[in-house]
Amino acid sequence: MSMIAASAGISHGLLYHYFKSKDELFTELVRLAMEGASGGIDEMFDHPGTVIDKLRHFLQDAMNEEARLFFLLIHQARASEGVPEEVRMIIGNYSIDWFVEQLKPLFLEGQRTGEIASDDAGQLIAGLLTVMSGTMILHASDEENIPLLNPDHLLRLVLAPAHIQPL
Numbered sequence: 001m002s003m004i005a006a007s008a009g010i011s012h013g014l015l016y017h018y019f020k021s022k023d024e025l026f027t028e029l030v031r032l033a034m035e036g037a038s039g040g041i042d043e044m045f046d047h048p049g050t051v052i053d054k055l056r057h058f059l060q061d062a063m064n065e066e067a068r069l070f071f072l073l074i075h076q077a078r079a080s081e082g083v084p085e086e087v088r089m090i091i092g093n094y095s096i097d098w099f100v101e102q103l104k105p106l107f108l109e110g111q112r113t114g115e116i117a118s119d120d121a122g123q124l125i126a127g128l129l130t131v132m133s134g135t136m137i138l139h140a141s142d143e144e145n146i147p148l149l150n151p152d153h154l155l156r157l158v159l160a161p162a163h164i165q166p167l
Contacts, residue, residue, distance in 0.1 A: 023084045030077050030087045033070035034094045040067070041102045051110035052155065052163060059132065059151030068136050068148075075137060100125045107158070117160050124158045131157060 002012060019025040044058035061067060077083050078091055103125045110116030117124060132154055139148040156164055 026077075027084050027086050027090070029070075029073055031090055033074050034090055036067065036070055037062070037074075037094065037099075038102075041099075045106065051106055051113060051115045052159065054106060055110075055155060055158070056151055059154055062132065063136065063148065063151060068140070071133070071136050072140055075133070096126065096129065099129060111160075114160050115163050116158055128154060128158050 019028065040058060040061050043061065044054050047054045047057040049057075062071070074091065077087050100122050104121050107116050107121040107125055111118055111121065131149070135146075135149040135154075138146040
């Protein structure tokens with residue numbers, strides 16, 4: 001907690017005023033991260049434009065610096081032993097299946113308009129999320145200097161052939 005307080009530029013007392021322990025702080029950060037991810041999907045649906053415009057907006061938003069840090073926090077929480085039970089419950093409410101189901105209406109609309117490839121929508125979404133997650137995890141590893149794929153590269157994975165533009 002002392003390192004967190006120092007990094008945040010606040011006193012121990014102020015940090016402990018809001019959070020009784022590391023676990024409580026960690027749980028709140030995971031909750032905020034998951035709510036942010038859910039809000040990003042809602043925002044995507046409200047974004048003007050075509051299905052491709054909405055997906056591009058979603059990917060750009062999900063892969064900005066702050067969102068990537070929250071993603072890495074969630075990834076760490078999913079992969080770690082000994083996280084608080086409340087964190088496991090929060091994460092359990094937002095499984096990959098949950099994200100697929102949230103994104104599926106947009107993908108189905110994109111298939112109807114010919115913007116999204118005609119393959120199984122659930123598989124397309126799962127593949128897109130897997131590659132997006134993988135690029136963020138690998139990019140975060142300083143060992144290999146792996147560049148972060150940009151959203152337009154990721155979009156190409158799910159677009160119908162007629163909508164793939166040269167980069």
